[in-house]
Amino acid sequence: MSKIIAANFKMNQTPSETIKYASEFLSKKQNFKSKVIFCPPFTSIYCMAEKLKGSTAKIGGQNCYFKNSGAFTGEISPKMLKDSGADYVILGHSERKTYFDESNELIGEKIKAALANNLHIIFCVGENENERMKNIQNSVIINQIKNTLKNIEKNELKSIIIAYEPIWAIGTGKAISPNQAEEMCKLIKEFINKNYNHSQIKVLYGGSVKSENARDLFKMPSIDGALVGGASLDIEEFMKIINAAKNI
Numbered sequence: 001m002s003k004i005i006a007a008n009f010k011m012n013q014t015p016s017e018t019i020k021y022a023s024e025f026l027s028k029k030q031n032f033k034s035k036v037i038f039c040p041p042f043t044s045i046y047c048m049a050e051k052l053k054g055s056t057a058k059i060g061g062q063n064c065y066f067k068n069s070g071a072f073t074g075e076i077s078p079k080m081l082k083d084s085g086a087d088y089v090i091l092g093h094s095e096r097k098t099y100f101d102e103s104n105e106l107i108g109e110k111i112k113a114a115l116a117n118n119l120h121i122i123f124c125v126g127e128n129e130n131e132r133m134k135n136i137q138n139s140v141i142i143n144q145i146k147n148t149l150k151n152i153e154k155n156e157l158k159s160i161i162i163a164y165e166p167i168w169a170i171g172t173g174k175a176i177s178p179n180q181a182e183e184m185c186k187l188i189k190e191f192i193n194k195n196y197n198h199s200q201i202k203v204l205y206g207g208s209v210k211s212e213n214a215r216d217l218f219k220m221p222s223i224d225g226a227l228v229g230g231a232s233l234d235i236e237e238f239m240k241i242i243n244a245a246k247n248i
């Protein structure tokens, strides 16, 4: 089955660095079936989208506001993302919650606005280390989904991908075991199926995905792909992750 492999560049790369990265990507053999989505910083979206036009790769933003325009200094709207060449947007990333105080309610509004602009959503959920130690990760994840998606209609779920990203595994090198990741991705799928009667939801795993652990994660039946941070910045390493999804 083909996988979805999304790159979250976070606050890395200038536009010229992104153009160089995109050229390197295009110079690699594109004989993979996975859907590849690059989420560079806002300033690199347009140039990356132009550079990758005609390839199978898609572009995404890492955040957006919930209005299309107006007096919101410093914000970027979903309409702007779409017009810059993005088809996806990451919303609810734990770094947005931790450093910019984003609440589930706000993320829900952003999801609505992004959907109204025909963007696909990569909606992130995840428990922190303390919650994992207390073994309450299941209820934490379910509550995040319930509270964030409370105004989302069933038919809108087809444009939403959920990324399960345990916070303690993000950027720490402490990846979860494939079995633990499978358990959580399965839980998310079962919850969405039971509560929204939607069995097709795609669930990615994110948090210290590297070429060494990617294949074992991709082999898990409930894991539809990965959201890759740090390891996506090195094109050689990212290509290895893409290639790890071959023939699974």
Ligand code: PGA
Residues within 6 Å of the ligand: 008, 165, 169, 170, 171, 172, 173, 206, 207, 208, 209, 227, 228, 229, 230, 231
């Ligand atoms: P990481 O980040 O791969 O660097 O752990 C993943 C993410 O934050 O999406």
